[in-house]
Amino acid sequence: xxxxxxxxxxxxxxxxxxxxxxxxxxxxxxxxxxxxxxxxxxxxxxxxxxxxxxxxxxxxxxxxxxxxxxxxxxx
Numbered sequence: 168x169x170x171x172x173x174x175x176x177x178x179x180x181x182x183x184x185x186x187x188x189x190x191x192x193x194x195x196x197x198x199x200x201x202x203x204x205x206x207x208x209x210x211x212x213x214x215x216x217x218x219x220x221x222x223x224x225x226x227x228x229x230x231x232x233x234x235x236x237x238x239x240x241x242x
C-alpha cells in the first residue's frame with residue numbers, strides 16, 4: 168500500500184509495510200533532489216538517503232531491467 172501527496176513544492180510518496188514488519192518508507196521529491204527516509208527505532212531517528220533526480224530515474228529503470236550494467240540518457 169502507498170499514498171501520494173502532491174504539495175505545492177514537492178511530491179511525497181509513503182510506502183507502508185502491510186505486514187507491519189518494517190516502518191514506512193517516505194520518498195520526498197522536490198527541486199533539490201530525491202530524499203528517501205525511514206524511521207530507525209534503534210537510533211530513534213530517521214535514516215536518510217539523498218540522490219539526484221537522474222539517480223532516482225536510474226533506480227526506477229533498474230527495477231525494470233535484467234542483470235547487467237547500463238547507462239541511461241535523459242532527453
